Amino acid sequence: MSPAKYTQTLFGRTGLTITLAFLVFSLFAVLVNVTLILRPIERQAADDLAALIELSTKTWVELPPATRTDFEREMRKSHQLRIYEAENEIAAYEDDKAYLIALVDSLENRIGKPVPLRKMNLSDDWLWVDIPIASRVLRIGFEAERMEVQIPLALVLIVVMGTLIVTLVSLVLVRRITKPLARLVEATATLGQAQDHVQVPEEGPSELAELARGFNRMDTQVRELLANRTTLLAGVSHDLRTPIARVRLAVELLPSEQKSELEQGILDDLEEMDNLIGQAMEFARSLGDSSKVMTVDVGALLLEIVEEYARGGHAVRLSAESDCVGKLSSNALRRVTTNLLDNAVRYSHEQPVELSCESDAGSVIIRFADRGPGIPEAFRRVAFDPFWRMESSRNPDTGGSGLGLAVVKQLCDANGWEIELGESVIYGGLEVTLRLPLSTEE
Structure with a gap:
């Protein structure tokens, strides 16, 4: 069946409607999750990182120079942050990711000065910010993949799997409804015909079973009506031929001196009536042809x-x-x-x-x-x-x-x-x- 014809069936239309409805619902759910859950989480994560960077720079400045190396090592190990005193300028780096924009805004609000993102080279996996503090500039670095959140991928998988499961389940349910209807449609094509006919199975949901039961009763009544009509036509046609045959025989047995054109007219009329009855019997037989x-x-x-x-x-x-x-x-x-x-x-x-x-x-x-x-x-x-x-x-x-x-x-x-x-x-x-x-x- 071609896709165009498939969409014209009750099974195809219902399945397509349910699938599209769930797909729209899934897209709406994704939009709500991104707007009301992911974005706030993303902003909160950026603010937490900005607070950690600010605290790290202040702590680094307050520590004795001899312990700063241990502090830098600990920050690298525990928080994946690299800290050292900036000695040269590196190029600024621009990125339109929402997480980075929120991080820069939070840092600038905390420090009160512009804090651009920087990157040593395009192949570098680390991003850097220069924080001016106590007449010096500390350079803080963090891995770029730190901001990669996998929740959107999870939502996509949920939407895809949910759509697939709902589609399969809906198709199974719709098929259970449309299969009895399809059998009913096939049965209507042979309604009342004389050929061998199997009644529609009276199964499935109660409404469809009752529909099949009613159709079978109607089919039986139509067949009985056609059979009675066939019998009536055949019986009447047969019974009419008997008196016609007697009249023809009586006319033919008349003495030859009494025969005239009237006799021939009567015979012609009888022949015409006999032909008409023969065609009526043929029509009756055609109603019950098997x-x-x-x-x-x-x-x-x-x-x-x-x-x-x-x-x-x-x-x-x-x-x-x-x-x-x-x-x-x-x-x-x-x-x-x-x-x-x-x-x-x-x-x-x-x-x-x-x-x-x-x-x-x-x-x-x-x-x-x-x-x-x-x-x-x-x-x-x-x-x-x-x-x-x-x-x-x-x-x-x-x-x-x-x-x-x-x-x-x-x-x-x-x-x-x-x-x-x-x-x-x-x-x-x-x-x-x-x-x-x-x-x-x-």
Whole structure:
């Protein structure tokens, strides 16, 4: 999943929000620590060093000359300070570190004179201050690393580790919430479909478990409703065929001297009713379609269908690639293809129908193009509704029952296929694009 898509998920957004919130809190904590803790400590440490330097110079002056060497040695050992009487001038040294600025300010306040920092050379690790006292100048040195405080590094480590720990914990918690939701989203894609469906596990936090339980109840009710509707349509269609068959038989058994054009009209009407009932039964079967999925050579299947149309005197031209193979329901694909070809042949007025098949990024794309009037864009969304016809008179001479595309849509939805109606740029009629996501796994 790309970063852009990841941030659109509930898991990604929640994890990112928690991480950013803790990062902002950590930065605020660092700012508070630096302002209210580190800076005061730094100023206090600089003032303590200034007091030690002042006391050392006064003590050095008061001591007998014979004991000053021992005092200097002791200061070097115990306080890391070097003291001796300055005999020459060394260059001033400027540094913008807050600790050094505070040290210089404290020394100047205590002594009452300017006390610049000095450094013997750039490679020297010691900093020096010259303190005038009792008609002489004492030079006091301290190591530059004395002012290096490691507390900021500790704060950085705390922030980094805290952010990492909170991020990992928050991702685990968010995942526990979003995983059941993700399963629920996957289940909604097959809601009410006839294919084998596993109910959503009713686990996790009580709210999510109750949501899954409610969804499973709804899914069961939808499946029962669809099954009842399928049974009702199939039962009514079947029961209607029995009296129609009796009427047809009675008409055909009439004495030949009584047969007339009226009889032929009755037979034609009965044939039309029988066709309509047959399409209604086909629509009912499509609502409960559970065809077996198997490895299918789509190109070979289309060629077989095209040959059947050729034997019936219909011109259908096929262009198919050789690698259109995958796992799908061959019965469902055959019914979808024949329904679409029946429509194309009906409206092409004996002109050839173009059928093509190609593979593209794990899918097979089948296109049906005719030379008929097509379907205006404003009506393409409702064209899949049962019994819908663009010509509203229901005249059988100008169209079918309005169930052909409805059956196609039901079968496509049940198998996870995509179907789109458009206009054929080359032939000017309707172009139907059918996309079949394929799986080659056994």
